[in-house]
Amino acid sequence: MSKQPLSVAVIGAGMAGRSHAAGYRQVNTVFGDGLPPVRLAAVADANTELAEDAARRYGYERAVAGWEEIVDDPTIDAVSIVVGNTLHRSIAEALIRAGKHVLCEKPLAGSMEDAEAMVAAENAADVVTAVGYTYRRSPAITAIRDHVRDNELGEMTLFSGRYWADYACDPQGPLSWRFRGGPGSGALGDLGAHAIDVAEYVCGPIVSVSGGALSTQIPKRPLPLGAVVGHSSAPVSDEMGEVENEDTAVFSARFRSGFTGSFSVSRTASGMPNGLAFDACGVGGRAAFDWHRPAEYVFDDPQPESRTRGARQIIAGPQLPYFAGGYPMEAPGVGGGNAEMFVYQCRAFLDQVTGAPAPLPACASFADALRTMQVVQAVVESSKNDGAAVDIS
Amino acid sequence: MSKQPLSVAVIGAGMAGRSHAAGYRQVNTVFGDGLPPVRLAAVADANTELAEDAARRYGYERAVAGWEEIVDDPTIDAVSIVVGNTLHRSIAEALIRAGKHVLCEKPLAGSMEDAEAMVAAENAADVVTAVGYTYRRSPAITAIRDHVRDNELGEMTLFSGRYWADYACDPQGPLSWRFRGGPGSGALGDLGAHAIDVAEYVCGPIVSVSGGALSTQIPKRPLPLGAVVGHSSAPVSDEMGEVENEDTAVFSARFRSGFTGSFSVSRTASGMPNGLAFDACGVGGRAAFDWHRPAEYVFDDPQPESRTRGARQIIAGPQLPYFAGGYPMEAPGVGGGNAEMFVYQCRAFLDQVTGAPAPLPACASFADALRTMQVVQAVVESSKNDGAAVDIS
Amino acid sequence: MSKQPLSVAVIGAGMAGRSHAAGYRQVNTVFGDGLPPVRLAAVADANTELAEDAARRYGYERAVAGWEEIVDDPTIDAVSIVVGNTLHRSIAEALIRAGKHVLCEKPLAGSMEDAEAMVAAENAADVVTAVGYTYRRSPAITAIRDHVRDNELGEMTLFSGRYWADYACDPQGPLSWRFRGGPGSGALGDLGAHAIDVAEYVCGPIVSVSGGALSTQIPKRPLPLGAVVGHSSAPVSDEMGEVENEDTAVFSARFRSGFTGSFSVSRTASGMPNGLAFDACGVGGRAAFDWHRPAEYVFDDPQPESRTRGARQIIAGPQLPYFAGGYPMEAPGVGGGNAEMFVYQCRAFLDQVTGAPAPLPACASFADALRTMQVVQAVVESSKNDGAAVDIS
Amino acid sequence: MSKQPLSVAVIGAGMAGRSHAAGYRQVNTVFGDGLPPVRLAAVADANTELAEDAARRYGYERAVAGWEEIVDDPTIDAVSIVVGNTLHRSIAEALIRAGKHVLCEKPLAGSMEDAEAMVAAENAADVVTAVGYTYRRSPAITAIRDHVRDNELGEMTLFSGRYWADYACDPQGPLSWRFRGGPGSGALGDLGAHAIDVAEYVCGPIVSVSGGALSTQIPKRPLPLGAVVGHSSAPVSDEMGEVENEDTAVFSARFRSGFTGSFSVSRTASGMPNGLAFDACGVGGRAAFDWHRPAEYVFDDPQPESRTRGARQIIAGPQLPYFAGGYPMEAPGVGGGNAEMFVYQCRAFLDQVTGAPAPLPACASFADALRTMQVVQAVVESSKNDGAAVDIS
């Protein structure tokens, strides 16, 4: 424990930023003593009330308004970027230039150009660059990844993935940053990026997409009168603005190993708080996950006795990845949610930063996240070309 | 009750044929006394053991080996065709020529050419021609259709449909008629046809598809040594034959009213006995169905009080379509399955035959079923064109 | 097939009577050709409209108003009694005296005295006497019975059974026969009898009960102005009458093999259409059933690999008892409900009548059903004695 | 923030102790800034490895072996007792004498005598005394409590509660402290105490129990060779010892408001990791919870339109109690588990300690927890008296 403390900061204290702030606070409570002490240096948010509240809650030393202060603080080692996507690039570039390790939220950037620039920066840099694909830290999803990797489902038949949310169902919901940017920056970039990353995490690379189709159910929204946090409602103006991106998207995909996938994402799917779900089907088994029940998954494998064949509800516990060493009560059936996944992600990121000998699986890199954006972009292109297939290089 | 009896026959006494034979037997037990008595005249199957067993069980007068005997019997009024798809056309044409009313199983035919010829015969004929899209008779699916029709889900966002089965997971399963025929005649024609018909029943016409992708997980199968019924295993030869059609298919669709659909079908989805399921999502509500739980569905609509918002499990009972008058015990929570749906279908068909004044919703016509085949065909074309969109005329 | 036809009749054409009428119609469609042809002779109901409708629907020759006509008809061989419980005894005695085989609905009678007299009649008679414990014909419940019998759950820990319904939740529901009779003749006799019979079917005899507690949530109800069928609403008078029996009951039980059970029944459990459900827990496995999902059950057994331990959803199909030979489409995942169970029950009863060599498991006898009433009676006594244990002789 | 820090310690670093240690660490991250800074002073465990690991993980200053060191440390203000139940009294008394606030785990003590002494100490003391009935901090359970309190289920019909676990299914599991102590100290005291407390939390006081029946499925277990944590397996001796308490128990209960309850608990219910579940049924609604799905509950209430009546799956989010201000990501559908409940409990306890003006609902007091033990004791007495009713004073 004589190691130098690691100093961390979080830029953005909105819906997801607080989960990062909470995450760093807990990195030493999980997965052993491989890390030095962590100094919770600062939270930055243009909305200083949010910054101050997050700093107080999670025990950070300072709350600041501008992300530039974080860049300029030579004592800070590692930083999360948790603001709207179009801001990711400039902040990341500045941080990297300042020699700081960066954990940037998904999707990587607001445009392909920005994303490519960020990968160039990653390649040139001497720091750890990582992206917040939090679902990779789900015990259940990782267990399914293991089933597929270990060929326990037999030859794969189909991956069916969806991410259905209802945060945009209210036509009076304010025109926040989520509704700005061109095609692909809506439900596809926001929710689809997760679904695509999970699919590739579980089943390997997608090599082409087709049948892309984007649609917008609510084409105009009122302008917000003040700050908007996450998906919350907020006071709005009488003036309406154009929704610039898709509410809903569907597409087909082909995975490198040859089988196909079917995807749908929507932010206007009524009654779906946070509906990331998928089925991975093989000739010899099936696994399914639904984030509305994050602490369980479904697993079906052939049993010697067909009499009692049936899909099993597997309840999370220490038999799953990430659980032992990762949850205070090491017993099955105690639940779990996305708070833990952010902790594990922060831990993995800092393990990468310190270069600890046996780190957790590394976070997605900028290059990995560029891939996801390429898939998103390919879906957009496919949609512009009447569904024609687009290869992912 | 002085009406002339209606004489019915069933051609095919395999997996589905017995459901037709059972269905006609019960038509007068449901939905009132609008029909004359029904004479159960004959069951025909090339496998005479099956024909005899079905005739005995369900009380038919005769079992015959050849469908031609049915055509030639002037006392028979109405006939179900429940044999492999490539036989549908010739049998249907002969029956129509003989002046008999025809209820043909889905998909309409083994090829587009055959299907078009059948529609031509339908147009020229003076008899009732109908197709066995049984799922239209599900109380739960029909309730969802009503929700959509009555605009209770708000503007539609997405239809996500799937039909996953595992009947082809065993590589030693015999090369039955289901594995013969070109692309589109496999899982897509067999299972996808149902999923497409349900989608159109619930949401209206599909106007284009894209992103078609077909795949075959098990390319060769052993030749059967004798008769194969339905999906059963059977003694097989050492000799292997080519599987001629797809095990799995995915595609995107666009409905006439503008929103999109995402479809996947597979007969090699392990652990899925009979997995027809769909979600219909709107901006103002959602409904979902899973045939593994045929006597219930999920309905979510906005509630005045967000505190207790949540999707409801609606258990079938007399409040659903088809139930009152359709089930012996008219109480909620008594179950139900596909046996009843075949009864209702036979009843609707015979109501059409007699021209009863207030019949049930009519069966799908040959023309309707041609549409479904056109969608299937369009998916095949899309798959051959790298996923490009194909319009349905 | 030269066998003499068996002539059957049904007394009572209310909610359950129609299920018997429908059942006899189908006995030859299930489980092979062991039976002679069945003549559907007559349906009797004091409400002649109901009798006539049932006779027409299910193809019975005659509809009659009085059950005495059935007794007096020498051509009738076998009769179902499906009227209110207090009528069971006199009708059964008359039928037995007339030499007819009797399938009487549960609970056996309106009082212990009547029930004992019926068992005496059973012992003295030369006819088949059976009771309608329909749930014994459920494929899923019977599969669970087999698991317990074959010791697949290890030493038993606990049986938890409930039957929750909501048919009495509406305070304006009419004071039908179900609300008349002393303690034990309410939810306990109506619903509890099923739960007790299922428990004994699955786990063997109950030897004592304790902790009996009865309660009535709605003590007065309006008198009906006319006929009431089943649980339906009906025109009611302004005059209120006393509810004479319990809406809700709980009790503990001990099974002969030593383990305990926990039971609750209610007809005032809002939102529960037909909630018969139970869990059978052992040291080495667990099985659970819920009639709201009649075509599946849950089975959990220890697996070699704890990594993928989890309770399985087993979907009904030909691998379960009663399914092969019992459902028109012999495939898994086609559903099923109580209609089939009534058919199987009628078939088993008539098999007993003809003495066919390899009949189905026999129906419960009057003596078996007296046992159930003794358990009900013991719960009532326990409730009167502040919960003290009462042995079942 | 100029307030004096509060110094806390945890005695016991086994299965549950770590959850307390984790909990105090997070108290300032939830529900606003009402608390002073918290100093994490010490973790004590006879097993010093466990104490050291917990201290390191959760950031406590010291790890000590003996709880006496905590008593003797004048700088410590508030202490959790999280060791085997028979130790609760002596530790609590010593802590109270030393002027420390105490949060003691459930059940209150190893015997009624000890429990009564602790309540006497509570009454005499000038410190906060609280008991760890963590489930009271569940958002879903608290939402159900609110439904009942606000009369949203109508007149109550029935409470059905169970707590089924499988931690004792393995006959080779070591004879830990959980298997020592007389009747009532087994599954009933360990699991039943939670079920009883939840029942009273939701439905008000239980005034009598009856039908108590206790049983032990595995009467002898191997002695452990070393330390045993929670329910883990551990090296065991060849020597077997007597299991002194029940594996399974059932009973009936009567609530003050007149309706009845049915309870069952077992630690030998195979395949049940952590099966606390209950249904609260009323004439006008129903609510149900299953801890295997901790972030949701079922709610059924009468709807104006019976057509779409059905029980709703309500997914936890900011609309439920405890969620807003209690979870890093304030959005619905992000999960949650018992880690948060321990945090909320620690927070409520420390709010009581500081006497903050608007604290969370207070923790259960020693007196409340004595009640639970009285109910447990009454069940034991009932079981000794053949199920006779025992009043709870």
Ligand SMILES: NC(=O)C1=CN([C@@H]2O[C@H](COP(=O)(O)OP(=O)(O)OC[C@H]3O[C@@H](n4cnc5c(N)ncnc54)[C@H](O)[C@@H]3O)[C@@H](O)[C@H]2O)C=CC1
């Ligand atoms: N991994 C995951 O599960 C999730 C990831 N995200 C990602 O996190 C990012 C942020 O999303 P949300 O938290 O939902 O957004 P949000 O809108 O709730 O919060 C963004 C915050 O950034 C602040 N901000 C804006 N401009 C700033 C500037 N120049 N300097 C400092 N602060 C500034 C805003 O004041 C606001 O508080 C996005 O990239 C999003 O895609 C969001 C939710 C979940």
Ligand SMILES: NC(=O)C1=CN([C@@H]2O[C@H](COP(=O)(O)OP(=O)(O)OC[C@H]3O[C@@H](n4cnc5c(N)ncnc54)[C@H](O)[C@@H]3O)[C@@H](O)[C@H]2O)C=CC1
């Ligand atoms: N609506 C629905 O839910 C279902 C529809 N089907 C459809 O029903 C049709 C039959 O399918 P299955 O019953 O599964 O097939 P199957 O292979 O089980 O039965 C077909 C039967 O046709 C008989 N047959 C073959 N050639 C014949 C001939 N020339 N004359 C008389 N009989 C002949 C065979 O002996 C066999 O018994 C297909 O079109 C299928 O797509 C099948 C299952 C379910």
Ligand SMILES: NC(=O)C1=CN([C@@H]2O[C@H](COP(=O)(O)OP(=O)(O)OC[C@H]3O[C@@H](n4cnc5c(N)ncnc54)[C@H](O)[C@@H]3O)[C@@H](O)[C@H]2O)C=CC1
């Ligand atoms: N096994 C099962 O799943 C079920 C069994 N039952 C049992 O079936 C029996 C009947 O119950 P429900 O059908 O629900 O009652 P119900 O009240 O719906 O029908 C009873 C019928 O008996 C007729 N009836 C009354 N007195 C008569 C007489 N003297 N002669 C001829 N008909 C007469 C009435 O007009 C009425 O139509 C009861 O014993 C009940 O416990 C009821 C429901 C389900």
Ligand SMILES: NC(=O)C1=CN([C@@H]2O[C@H](COP(=O)(O)OP(=O)(O)OC[C@H]3O[C@@H](n4cnc5c(N)ncnc54)[C@H](O)[C@@H]3O)[C@@H](O)[C@H]2O)C=CC1
């Ligand atoms: N509220 C809840 O959800 C739960 C509450 N509990 C309660 O927590 C308490 C502890 O249970 P577990 O953690 O499961 O037990 P455990 O057996 O896992 O841990 C008890 C710890 O106490 C330590 N210990 C024993 N004697 C000691 C002494 N004299 N001084 C210091 N440490 C000593 C042991 O070394 C052991 O590490 C019990 O009262 C139990 O009922 C347990 C689990 C869940």
